[in-house]
Amino acid sequence: MPAPSHNSGDDIVQSLVADKSHDSAVDESMLYFAAVTDGPEIANIANKRKGLGVGAWLSIIWLALLLTSSFAAPFLPIPDPINDVELPRSGGGEAVVIATPPSLDHLFGLDSSGHDVLSRVIWGARNSLLIGIVSVGLGLLVGGVLGNIAGYFKGKIGGFIGSVLDILLAFPQLILALFVVTVLGHTVANVTFALAIVSTPVLARIARASALSWSEREFVLAARAQGATHRRVIWREVLPNVLPAMFSIALLGIAVVIVAEAGLAIIGAGVKPEVVTWGNIIVGGQGELRGAAHIVLAPSLIIFLTVLSLNFLGDVVRARSDVRESAL
Amino acid sequence: MRKSKKSADAAARFETEPTEGPLLQVVDLHTHFHTGRGVARAVDGVTLSLERGRTLGVVGESGSGKTVLARSIMGLLPKSNVERTGSILFEGREIIHASNDELRELWGSQMSMVFQDPMTSLNPVMKIGNQITEMILQHLDVSKAYARELALAQLKAVGIPEAERRLKEYPHQMSGGMRQRIMIAIAIACGPKLLFADEPTTALDVTVQAQILDLLEEQQRERFMAMMLVTHDLGVVAGRADEIVVMYAGRIVEKAPTGLLFSDMRHPYTEALLRSIPKLSAPSHSLLQAIGGRPPDIVNPPTGCKFSPRCPYVQEKCTQEEPPLTDAGSPDHQFRCWTPVGTPENRAALEANRAAGLESALAVVEDVLPAGVNAATETLPPLTTSHLRSGTINPKESI
Amino acid sequence: MAGSGTAHLRPSEEALLRIEGLVVEFPVGRSGLKVHAVSDISLDVLPGETLGLVGESGCGKSTTGRAVMQLVRSQAGSVAFEGHDLTKLKGEELRQVRPKLQMIFQDPISSLNPRRRVRDIVREGLDIWKIGDEDARNAKVTEVLEAVGIDPETAGPRRPHEFSGGQCQRISIARAVATEPKLIICDEPVSALDVSVQAQIINLLQEMKDRYGLTLIFIAHDLAVVKNVSDRVAVMYLGKICEVAGPDELYAAPRHPYTAALLSAIPLPDPAVRAKSTEGVGGEIPSPLAPPSGCRFRTRCPAAAEVCAQEEPQIREVGPDHFVACHFPL
Structure with missing residues (x-):
């Protein structure tokens, strides 16, 4: 039973601080100010602050650039990344290994087989992003559904799903992925599948936690009291509140999966080497780190920027989706 | 060693002050928050004083600035984007510009605060005993063992049964009332001269509320401690405060000794606050005199009198010119109104507004006030909910 | 225990809602302990009446409201609404x-x-029950929103x-009246x-009640508020009913020591009257995990005697339409 409470300043300060402590855009004094005025429209200021900010725009531009160029890769005037290129031959007819450093002709240089690294990075983005987006998408779908159901039905169903998730989470993730790929084969689809299996329980747990807290809100009780079916309550009341948080986590998830793909490739559990992925490019350049570091550095830099952008965007999405109602 | 030097400094700084003169004197205090939407005048020119051992009640709705006032005086507000001007004299010393170190010496030993929610103001992972002893050790030059004894004595003083056992417990093991007692024990452990109690009983049940208010009063009497009791509930201050200030939109709208405030209230907001409280003495289903509209917006306050948009006695002048704080008979009793309650001007304003069909004026029914209050005005038959049906009262507020 | 029995119930055919012997208990983890939230209470509401349910936190008043709504399931007893x-x-x-x-x-x-718009929130009930066509639903939403100001x-x-x-809170009220219900349970709507x-x-x-012909159960901890809105008031303590009476009668002459204590503890906005806890009850509400035997109020009751620990007082009539569950009513 709730103790009688009054809508006074202190409460609101507490909740605001708890709620927004991570958000540098809202400074403390505004919290106090919002706290003492009790106007939701005032507590709202933080929400209506100026546009997205430079960082978010840079992230969006970077990701858009990456996505369009990888989609358009077949039509771009870039050298073939896979098929054998005509290598200049020495007098004895022996192929010269030419891992050329970056130049104006080849911005990221050439690798030891004479392939343009930039072209390989762009083609690699196709596969790496595909793996990242599809596996997290699958994880989001399955995990989101399971998590929402588990969070909303706290009883036996919730307990059961929760236990299953715990078991999945307890499995060493890397070994699980390794196992799946080894058994099913080193294709893009299988790696995607393996990473989807790994990401599902994590996303499900987050969805469950979020659904659990939203399900305790009185508006869910109110909807049930109105006679809404469970399906309607989940669909209309719980899910719209859980989704934004899930979406921001999913962005972070894509970043993690992109790195995981590279990791799998390095331990030899990734996509077969003939297919260009960021992981495989790095693996290909591994042997020549000393002489031709650019082969590894170029895709690493791209991964770094992509992960950074995704993380940043994820944060922005989460901060903006915070509806200020919790502040009161 | 360092601690003892510190407290000696504090003693040198504050205890040699003369004991005459008010304990606390606030002169024209402004606390402004710079926000994205503009400047919020949370406290806007407050002047008040508090004598040793006395209780000042600060009453107002959310947004009235009562909480910020208490925190401004104590120096508890964040430094960035907050601007405090005016003067805060504590025992004759100016503390508005005090540094954090100076304030830390004051907090606990000279002035102290009890918050509304004891659960969030207590450290959840620290035993009660340690929380109190830490406070004592910080301010008093005593041994650890003595501090423990003192802590135990404190708990007993605030009426906690089985105090020895409670010292070893964590906050979550206690009820809300217990926790508030412990907050009070911590707040008064070092014998402060001034205690701020910010809605100390709002989160508590009514029987426990009475106990806590009694406890505060008893401790105050024993220690000759002054108290600023901040609350939204006129009922809480009516029986406890020596003097009351009523705040609205960051300003004092009325200030008077408690008895005088209730018997001869002048400001329409004070009157409206009192009328909106359901009375136990009134028969059931009596219509409540709600204050229409909503609490003030302190970033874009109305021009003129801040209460004018909700006031049943509003006149042309009220919306243009803000009334000054004027004396009502004695300098003890001040109010800020052009058409104060109980005057012919007030009566005329009400009649004019009624004739003009102003909703807030039509809703006024004098008879709802308890007998004796406002006897000067004529009485009308009691209004019941049936009046609502006939449409004489319109509870609508615009959004 | 403070208060079992059905003496205060009116003929069942007159009542819109009749709660009999309602028991709600919540298990605490796997400890085998139970929170005795509501223990064998009976109440009824006539059509058009407002029943005030008052008590301090932990008295079971909100749980009672939710059990009536079947939002929490009861372990025993019946909740008859229109006879079902x-x-x-x-x-x-x-x-x-x-x-x-x-x-x-x-x-x-x-x-x-x-995340939903006010109009959709208010419309939800009409959408769920497919009441009227699109235009009729919109008209209804407009009507109730206007009605609540x-x-x-x-x-x-x-x-x-x-x-x-x-x-x-106005929007909540609009949502509640949109489907034209018979009974609205107001759980601390103003606190x-x-x-x-x-x-x-x-x-x-009050206005909505008259306009839409509602019956209300008004749950609150503020006695003055409850007095103002109610036609009949039931005072609860630790999952039991202490006293049931009309508001004016109850407040003028409380017969249960707990009611009297509650009333005397209210701080009145009148400097001449002091709320005195010394006259009221000391201590705090016992844990609902292990409520006291006999009368549940006995641990704080100034008039407690031997019999109070052994025998639970039954609700009995002590005046016209005034019922109390106490061995030694005031």
Whole structure:
């Protein structure tokens, strides 16, 4: 039973601080100010602050650039990344290994087989992003559904799903992925599948936690009291509140999966080497780190920027989706 | 060693002050928050004083600035984007510009605060005993063992049964009332001269509320401690405060000794606050005199009198010119109104507004006030909910 | 225990709602302990009546409200609404009764979905029950929003966080009356609001009651508020009923020591009257995990005697329409 409470300043300060402590855009004094005025429209200021900010725009531009160029890769005037290129031959007819450093002709240089690294990075983005987006998408779908159901039905169903998730989470993730790929084969689809299996329980747990807290809100009780079916309550009341948080986590998830793909490739559990992925490019350049570091550095830099952008965007999405109602 | 030097400094700084003169004197205090939407005048020119051992009640709705006032005086507000001007004299010393170190010496030993929610103001992972002893050790030059004894004595003083056992417990093991007692024990452990109690009983049940208010009063009497009791509930201050200030939109709208405030209230907001409280003495289903509209917006306050948009006695002048704080008979009793309650001007304003069909004026029914209050005005038959049906009262507020 | 028995119930054919012997217990983890939230209480409400349910936190008043709504399931007893026992209904049958019973919650912000628009929130019940066509539903939403003093034009497309607490509570009321229910359970509807706004909402509830012919159960901890709105008041303590009477009678001459203590503890806005806890009860409400034997109030009761620990007092009539569960009524 709730103790009688009054809508006074202190409460609101507490909740605001708890709620927004991570958000540098809202400074403390505004919290106090919002706290003492009790106007939701005032507590709202933080929400209506100026546009997205430079960082978010840079992230969006970077990701858009990456996505369009990888989609358009077949039509771009870039050298073939896979098929054998005509290598200049020495007098004895022996192929010269030419891992050329970056130049104006080849911005990221050439690798030891004479392939343009930039072209390989762009083609690699196709596969790496595909793996990242599809596996997290699958994880989001399955995990989101399971998590929402588990969070909303706290009883036996919730307990059961929760236990299953715990078991999945307890499995060493890397070994699980390794196992799946080894058994099913080193294709893009299988790696995607393996990473989807790994990401599902994590996303499900987050969805469950979020659904659990939203399900305790009185508006869910109110909807049930109105006679809404469970399906309607989940669909209309719980899910719209859980989704934004899930979406921001999913962005972070894509970043993690992109790195995981590279990791799998390095331990030899990734996509077969003939297919260009960021992981495989790095693996290909591994042997020549000393002489031709650019082969590894170029895709690493791209991964770094992509992960950074995704993380940043994820944060922005989460901060903006915070509806200020919790502040009161 | 360092601690003892510190407290000696504090003693040198504050205890040699003369004991005459008010304990606390606030002169024209402004606390402004710079926000994205503009400047919020949370406290806007407050002047008040508090004598040793006395209780000042600060009453107002959310947004009235009562909480910020208490925190401004104590120096508890964040430094960035907050601007405090005016003067805060504590025992004759100016503390508005005090540094954090100076304030830390004051907090606990000279002035102290009890918050509304004891659960969030207590450290959840620290035993009660340690929380109190830490406070004592910080301010008093005593041994650890003595501090423990003192802590135990404190708990007993605030009426906690089985105090020895409670010292070893964590906050979550206690009820809300217990926790508030412990907050009070911590707040008064070092014998402060001034205690701020910010809605100390709002989160508590009514029987426990009475106990806590009694406890505060008893401790105050024993220690000759002054108290600023901040609350939204006129009922809480009516029986406890020596003097009351009523705040609205960051300003004092009325200030008077408690008895005088209730018997001869002048400001329409004070009157409206009192009328909106359901009375136990009134028969059931009596219509409540709600204050229409909503609490003030302190970033874009109305021009003129801040209460004018909700006031049943509003006149042309009220919306243009803000009334000054004027004396009502004695300098003890001040109010800020052009058409104060109980005057012919007030009566005329009400009649004019009624004739003009102003909703807030039509809703006024004098008879709802308890007998004796406002006897000067004529009485009308009691209004019941049936009046609502006939449409004489319109509870609508615009959004 | 403070209060079992059915002496205060009126003939069952007259009552819109009749609760008999209601028991709600919550298990605490796997410890085998139970929270005795509601222990064998009986209450009834006649059509058009407002029943006030008052008590301090932990007395079981909100749980009672939720058990009536079947939002928490009871372990024993019956909740007869229009003669049908709701505790026996399951799934779809229970759902069919829902539009006739509505609820208003304490926290006006938390009880509205932050992601939905005001108009959709109010319309939800009509959509669920497919009441009327599109135009009729929109007209109804406009009507109820206007009735609660919210401008449907400007407020309709906005989301709840743009409104103050008082306005959110108005929207909650509009949602509750939209499906034209018979009974509304108001669970502390004004305790989170400022005093001035509180009065607006109380007046509005009264107006809605008259306009839509509602029956109300009004749950609150504030005795003055309950007195103002109720036709009959039941005082609860630790899952039991202490006293049932008309509001004026109850407040003028309380017969249960707990009611008297509650009344004397209220701080009155009158400097001449002091609320005195010394006259009231000391200590705090015992744990509902292990409530005292016999009368549950005996541990804090100034008049407790041997018999109070052994025998639970039954509710009995002590005056015209005034019932009390006490061995030694005042």
